[in-house]
Amino acid sequence: MIISSLLAGMFLAHGEVFHQTGPDALVVDAFAEPFERLLRDGANDGTLRDLSPTITATVLFNVVGWGYIHLRASHHWKPGPTRDAIIDLVMAGLQQAPVPEEA
Template structure:
């Protein structure tokens, strides 16, 4: 099977267009072959499977997420301001990958989780929560955010409530970004004792 990083750009773009246009269920090898201007047999010979293509799309979305959050980690100013930037970046990244993320919402074996603990509960991958935990700790130090007893757990809740809440409002309920983004951001900031900036 082809590794996600070995899949040609044209195939990934065709997959992205399929998912963006018709949702995650439209990502089949037959449809991908047609959308990319190749044949199912060619994809088979190259070892390109649906899971590898999906992994490539998720990898690209994760890279965009990290790049989008970086300015909030390096900017000057109070942590509450930088958390507002981070939440806006989460929403913007979600908008760029809305159909893909909506399709992944119910996936138990999601790239957003790491293996379960003794209780069987899955934790949100630190790749997604560590930037938020840092901002929460910074905010507790500068007084712009209420101190959290467990910044890592609070960051996981914040990522999931803000991220998935925003995706649901945008994708399932059809809210505009102009309506959903401030609603989610204001709610998330209030939950950690920060004022919207």
């Protein structure tokens, strides 16, 4: 419960910890940079869709991070089901669509 309370406090902090504004808002920061690297690698090897890595990394960080925090703190979901639901949703949206077999 301590972790949920800490995460909820960060969520309610009006973005002081993570939020960027202004012309550099889409510059990948230390929090989103690992997502950008994974997106670039996945697009290069064909396992992930070729999306704008900077924008998508920013979206991923926020969807995964804040989605997890919200579900844990506000809905009191347990860690495992929360993690599984978010990962399933995000990965299904990022995976490259299978190439249809020719008849």
